Amino acid sequence: MSTPVLVTEAGRQGWEAIVADPAGAVIASDFDGALSPLVEDPAMSRAADGALDALARLARSVSQVAIVTGRPALVATELSGVTGHPGLGSLVVLGHYGLERWEAATGSVTSDPVPSGVGVAREQLPAVLQAAGVPDAFVEDKESSLAVHTRRLADPSGALETLRAPLTELAESLELRLEPGNLVLELRPPGIDKGVALRRLVESTGARSVLYAGDDLGDLAAFRALDALRADGLYAVLVAARSSGATELIEAGDIVVDDPAGVVTVLTALADAIAARTR
Numbered sequence: 001m002s003t004p005v006l007v008t009e010a011g012r013q014g015w016e017a018i019v020a021d022p023a024g025a026v027i028a029s030d031f032d033g034a035l036s037p038l039v040e041d042p043a044m045s046r047a048a049d050g051a052l053d054a055l056a057r058l059a060r061s062v063s064q065v066a067i068v069t070g071r072p073a074l075v076a077t078e079l080s081g082v083t084g085h086p087g088l089g090s091l092v093v094l095g096h097y098g099l100e101r102w103e104a105a106t107g108s109v110t111s112d113p114v115p116s117g118v119g120v121a122r123e124q125l126p127a128v129l130q131a132a133g134v135p136d137a138f139v140e141d142k143e144s145s146l147a148v149h150t151r152r153l154a155d156p157s158g159a160l161e162t163l164r165a166p167l168t169e170l171a172e173s174l175e176l177r178l179e180p181g182n183l184v185l186e187l188r189p190p191g192i193d194k195g196v197a198l199r200r201l202v203e204s205t206g207a208r209s210v211l212y213a214g215d216d217l218g219d220l221a222a223f224r225a226l227d228a229l230r231a232d233g234l235y236a237v238l239v240a241a242r243s244s245g246a247t248e249l250i251e252a253g254d255i256v257v258d259d260p261a262g263v264v265t266v267l268t269a270l271a272d273a274i275a276a277r278t279r
């Protein structure tokens with residue numbers, strides 16, 4: 001498989017660094033929209049064809065393979081099907097934007113504390129949705145956060161805009177963070193994001209290079225963190241999938257693909273390049 005089109009020089013250098021020194025590389029990806037095609041019902045998300053095999057091939061030679069997601073870590077492991085997948089015994093899943101860490105090696109999850117505001121938000125949310133005139137928005141209760149989805153409503157974008165102000169107010173009143181995403185507004189704990197999560201991963205692994213794939217606004221923090229770490233000598237490849245149409249993320253990508261199938265193509269090409277180099 002040929003090298004994907006790298007639209008930036010920094011990305012080209014990052015790709016070469018990973019291929020030349022895979023033992024110093026972290027390969028990480030978002031789940032929804034990057035490894036998994038977007039679907040109406042969040043419970044029906046599944047990894048794209050070939051995604052787990054590509055990650056497993058990379059896991060043979062790189063320092064760490066990780067999924068970094070807004071989902072609870074255990075939900076992401078279940079939906080993605082990574083548990084027990086051959087070759088993914090060293091995988092790490094950072095859930096809730098990094099609040100949680102699941103390790104395939106132990107099968108257990110560790111978590112930072114969850115602020116009490118999440119529980120209060122759970123109680124107050126139905127009344128807030130009712131008062132906003134959007135009582136039928138789907139609330140995905142993720143225990144440590146609450147995601148309010150509008151995808152299945154008659155006017156998804158309109159409903160999202162209607163909810164933005166009242167949910168911002170609710171989040172602020174409870175010292176929570178309002179995380180915007182693709183037809184979703186999420187009330188979640190502050191103090192952590194995918195950028196912080198990736199920085200921790202880079203520090204704990206001593207990574208010299210990172211490839212990260214994402215598609216939505218929540219992945220911007222990861223892109224920004226890696227871009228900033230380039231100034232400290234880290235090599236990085238930022239892969240943007242167009243799944244959510246997040247313009248700022250797409251513009252920041254070193255490689256831009258249409259969807260999770262495109263991410264799989266990139267990961268497979270990287271595994272091929274590493275295999276060709278070490279053969």
Ligand SMILES: O=P(O)(O)OC[C@H]1O[C@H](O[C@H]2O[C@H](CO)[C@@H](O)[C@H](O)[C@H]2O)[C@H](O)[C@@H](O)[C@@H]1O
Nearest residue numbers: 031032038039040042069070147151182183184
């Ligand atoms: O960090 P991610 O793995 O990308 O998770 C972000 C949110 O993804 C999910 O919502 C999105 O995907 C759904 C299923 O395809 C889709 O129906 C929804 O419109 C998208 O916003 C998930 O449900 C959220 O909990 C995650 O925070």
